[in-house]
Amino acid sequence: MKITIGLEIHEQIATNTKLFCNCSTSYREVKPNSNICEICTGMPGAKPMPPNRKAIDAAIEIALMFNCEIIQEPVYIQRKHYSYPDLPSGYQRTSLPIAKNGNLLGIGIWEVHFEEDPGKYDPVTGRVDYNRSGVPLVEIVTAPQLHSPEEARNFLRELTKVLQYTGKTREEGGTMRVDTNISLEGGARVEIKNINSVRGAYKALLFEITRQKNLMTHGRSVKRETRAFIESQMITRAMRVKEEAEDYRYIPDPDLPPVAITNEKIEYIKNILPEAPHLKEKRFIVEYKIKADDAKIIASELELANAFEKVAMVIPAQQAASWIRDEVRRILEYNGISFKNSGIEPDYIIELLNMMNSGKITVRTAKKVMELLPELRKSPRIIVEENSWVKISDENYVEAACEDALKENPGAVKDYLSGKREALNFIVGRVMSKTRGRADPARVLEILRKKVEGVMK
Amino acid sequence: MGTLDEKLHSLRAGEISAEQNIQNFLDKIENEKYNAILYVNSEALEEARNVDRKIKQGRAGKLSGLAIAVKSNINVKGLKTSCASKTLENYSATYDATVIERIRREDGIVIGMANMDEFACGSSGETSYFGPILNPAARGRIPGGSSSGSAASIAGGLSDLAIGSDTGGSIRNPASHCGIIGIKPTYGLVPRQGLIDLAMSFDQIGTLGRDVYSTALLLEVIAGYSKREAVSRKVENLDYTSKLTPDLEGYKIGYVTEFEELTDRRINSEIKKSLEKLEMQGAELVEVNLPNLNKALPTYYLTTFVEFFSATRKYDGRRYGYKIEDVCGEEILRRIHIGSYISQKEYSGKYYRKALQFRSLITRELLEALRDIDLIAGPTTPKLPHRLGEKISPLDMYSYDVLTVQAKQVKSEISLLEYSFRQNLLKNRRFSM
Structure with missing residues (x-):
């Protein structure tokens, strides 16, 4: 059965001030109704100031x-x-499209426009917080060219990445709102509102397909209607049918002259535009000959991708890619931070990999230093020196440590000799801890094997 | 009573104090019978004493303690800005309109809030929730509207100056009926921030006074670019008072033949006399045709009803106590219903968009007419004020505006000089009087 899905995505634009007044846009970290004025609360007689050019740009x-x-x-x-209740003037200001006919991952983008966010209404207390009222939003409308919830999810993930690349939407995330239209072959189009995340969109679509299929199998028709996504239950609920559709009585706002976008402005912005993530990913594969999986992960964040390119100028590209994909990502995910905010500089990665490649530190030390970077935020060379983590290249010292470890763990030696090969790994671990990780584990294993097998002979 | 010019001299010379000036008006307002002032500014005397100190120090502003009545649709912080409607009877303004900030900066004193037609919807002064306003200049007749209280406060001697708002004639009409001077400036010349909306693309704050000098002085104070709104005009060096002169040598003044056809002959004969006077002062009279004048009124009302509907959506009962439709007068309700009806998706092409097209047409026609002349002179209203309380149909009421609406169709530097004309003339093209 053919499924047709279209999306309308709203995201807050990151500006310091609101769209039609000079109030600050911070609304999460401040007291309710502290960043407000007569304009964003729609007091009688208040008029919008000229629209915030930064938001339009x-x-x-x-x-x-x-x-x-x-x-x-x-x-x-x-x-x-x-x-x-959250709409103080009884209308929302929303621009006509500023752009049309785009695309992302082969899906058409019908139009892009900007508008103002309403306040926040709490139906439980009946209170309204207007701090958010007037925060600029961008709305992106896709063509109905998506055909499964998975495809929609994939598209939204990519779109989120693109928005993050521009750095023009709010960094903290969690501000995306999605409306989606979905129709199954032979049924009417249903709109779902009130979706607040990529996951929510996916779940809402899954539920809706099941619901509509059920109706059809029971010989009932799917009504053209608007439904609301109930996130707590992952279901959709009817809001209104087509006959009750709201007439928004759109009029051009008489308080605002139309916005002109000049060619110079467009050319200027084109020149500073970052490369889109999916294009970057493709280029990495071709240009640096790195694995496709690695390229995808590296291109997921602009700063990470930039760091990779910087590192790959000095370090072999695939090694840089693997290291970033495995070690850097692991640390970012563990700490729940973006690369941008991690304190990890591309120069640090270069320094660290250089020390590792030249044998100055062990792989294990390199990983440990990496883990410490977000906390310490200083050069790996200094971290290594301060902790005396330089690899021990003195063979006698390592041999002595091996000797000690063997003597202290006769049981493990016996186990090994009786065929339990993994018992030797335990002794390697003992040696590593005696040398505080500074010995090369491969070399330790070699020495131990030689010594134990020497005993046998 | 001397002229305002003379009073300003006395104030600055310390012959009378601002406090005395304000006290005089407060006494008169207490006993006034015109229902012109709804609320008195209880801080007015205190403000006057401050101005007196500044006068002594020689640093008082242009208005030096003059008393100004403010129409009840212009926000004055802490005062009831009710729009003469039950809808906003409990609304105390939370901020000063830009024009009020400018008046305070020049040491003008807000004496009180003037009565008006409810939400500025009316041409007679009869639709206020707080009762009709009486015409101090013509007993038993309507004062005109909607800035009725502002006009009556000047005509009745309750303030030195007044500000009002004019959308389709709301300053010029009551000024005309009350025998004073009132001026609607070019759209965008005076900041509207703080003016409660009737129809946003027409509304403009203007001034009322006993003579042209008064209105010019106050306009000089309140006019000029403001970055706090999007439709403000970037004009500089606003100086009207120094340009007042009766010499019209070299001026071309247009008179519109279509005006004459629409207007009562008693008014026409007065206009004729005035035009002759203008000619004697050196002006050249030029006949002007405005063939689309008959479309101005329907175009105006279609547009304003839709804008008014939009503007009143915030009075939904959630924040100001009453839902506007539940408590407003019948004229307000009529406009909201018509505005809502014609802005529906299925009709907006038929009515609202068409009205906007006609507006462009009328604008072009007027600009064309004004290309070769300095200004147009004509009557403010087509008929004399009817008796207070006399029942007239809404359409007859709307027709009071037939001569004043077309000025607002034009968002440009034009001027229409009308019947309010009295002693001298403003040599500046930015006015419609």
Whole structure:
């Protein structure tokens, strides 16, 4: 059965001030209703200030990342009327498209526009917090060209990456809102609102397909309607049918002249545009000849990808890629941070891998130093020196440590001699701890084997 | 009573104090019978004493303690800005409109909030929730509207100056009926931040006074670019008072033949006399045709109803106590319903968009007419004010605006000089009086 899915994605644009006034956009970390004024609370008589140009430029940049054509005629900002407690003026200001006809992963992007976020209404207490009211949003509308929840999820992940690449959306994340349209062959189109994450979109679509299939198998028709996603239960619930569809009575906002986007502006933004993640990934595979899996992970964050390119200028590319993919990612995930905020500098990675490759430190030490970087935020060379972690190349010292370990663990030696080969690994571990990891474990194993097997002879 | 110019001299010379000036008006307001002032500023005397100190130090601003009545749709922090509606009867402004900030900066004193037609929807001064306003200049007649209280406070001697708002004639109409001067500046010249909306693309704050000098002085204070709104005009060096002169040598003044056809002959004969006076002062009179004038009124009302509907969505009962539709007068309700009806998705192409197209047409026509002349002179209203309480149909009421609406269709530097004309003339193209 053919499934057709289209998405509308809303994301907050990262600006210091709101779209139509000078209030700060921080709304999470401050007291309710502290970053507000008469404009963003819609007091009688308040008018919007000229729209925040930085927000509009950000929307243009985002649209260009999707290869959109920027609208050249002046763009009107409209009033979308509806009544809800979080909407202080009874309408939301939303622009007509600033760009059209883009694409991402082969999926069409119909249009991109900007609008203002409403406040936050708490239905339990009945209170409204207007700190968020007037924060700029960008909305991206796709063509209905997705055909499964998996595909939609994949698309949204890629889109999130692209947005992060621009650095123009809010870094802390969790601000994405998605509306989705879905129809099954032979059924009407259903819109699902109130989705707040990629996972939510996936779950909502899964549920909706099951629901619609069930209706059809029982010979009932799927109504054209709007449904709400209930995240706590991972289900959708009917909101309104088509006949009750709201008429927003759009009018161009008389308080705002249309926004003109000049050619110079478009050219300027085009010049500073970052390479899109999926293109970067492809280029890495071709240019650096690294594994496709590694390229995908490295390209997932712009700063990480940039670091890779810097490291690969000095270190063999595949080694750099593997190290970043395995070690760096592991540490980022463990700490729950992005590379940008990790304190790991590309120069640190180069220094560390150079020390490792030249035999100055062991692999084990290198991994340990790597783990410490987000906390210590200083040069690996200094960390190694301060902790005296330079690899022991004095054979006599290592041999003595091996000798001691063998003497202290006669049981393990016996086990090994009776055929339990892994018992020797235990002794290697003892030697490593005696030398505080500074010995080369491969060399230790070699020495131990020679000594034990020498006894046998 | 001397002119405002003379009073300013006395204030600055210390012959009268700002405190005395304000006290005089407060006494008069206490006994006023026009229902012109709804709320008095209880801080006015205190503010006057501060101004007196500044006068003594020689650093008082242009308005030096003059009393200013403010229409009740312009936010004055701490005062009830009710729009003369039950909807906002409990709303105390939380901020000062930009024009109020500018008046305070020049040491003008807000004496009180003036009565008006509810939400500025009316041309007669009869639709206030707080009762009709009386015309101090013509007993038993309507004062005109919607800035009725502002006009009556000047005509009745309750303030030195007043500000009002004009959308389709709301300053010029009551000024005309009350025999004073009122001016609607070009759209975008005076900041609207803090003016409660009627129709955003037409609304403009303007000034009222006993003579042209008064209105020019106050306009000089409140006009000028503001970065706090998007439609503000970037104009500089606003100086009107020094340009007042009765000499019209070299001026071309247009008169519109279509105006005459629409207007009562008693008014026409007054206009004729005025035009002759202008000619005697050296102006050249030029006949102007505005063939699309008959489309101005329907275009105006279609547009304003939709904008008013949009503007009133915030009065949903959640924040100001009442839902506007539940407590407003019938004229307000009519406009909201029509505005809601014609902005529906299925009709907006038929009505609202068409109205916007006609607006462009009328704008072009007026700009064309103004290309070769300095200004247009004509009557403010087509008929004389009716008796207070007399029932007239909504359409007859709307037709009061037939001569004043077209100025607002034009967001440009044009001027229409109208019947409010009295003593001298403003040599500046930015006005519509």
